[in-house]
Amino acid sequence: MGDEPLAIEIGPAPETGEGPHRVWCRLCGRPLTGAESRRTGLGPACDAKLHPPGPDIRTRRHEVAQDTLPGL
Structure with a gap:
């Protein structure tokens, strides 16, 4: 990560x-x-607003009530 180019120039304070x-x-x-925030130019809260995590597909699963098969 240390070799990645910076999104903004960081130099000495004027x-x-x-x-x-x-x-x-x-x-x-x-x-x-x-360091990561300075590299991207966005704070953690603002970065989360622009790049929200993907949906958790495990929360969409649910049990379905089914009738038993005839003859069993």
Whole structure:
């Protein structure tokens, strides 16, 4: 993961000249602190809004009441 290109450029802070500058979420504007969030440019909550998990097909299964077969 360390070799992946960044979605945004992270360089030194313009005020101090040392250390990384703040990176802001592209959707809500809050500052990002995590490495993965800084790499994608989205915070965890905003990323979950844009990329929701797939449906859980196990919740759609249910038992069906059936009559017994004649002769058994």
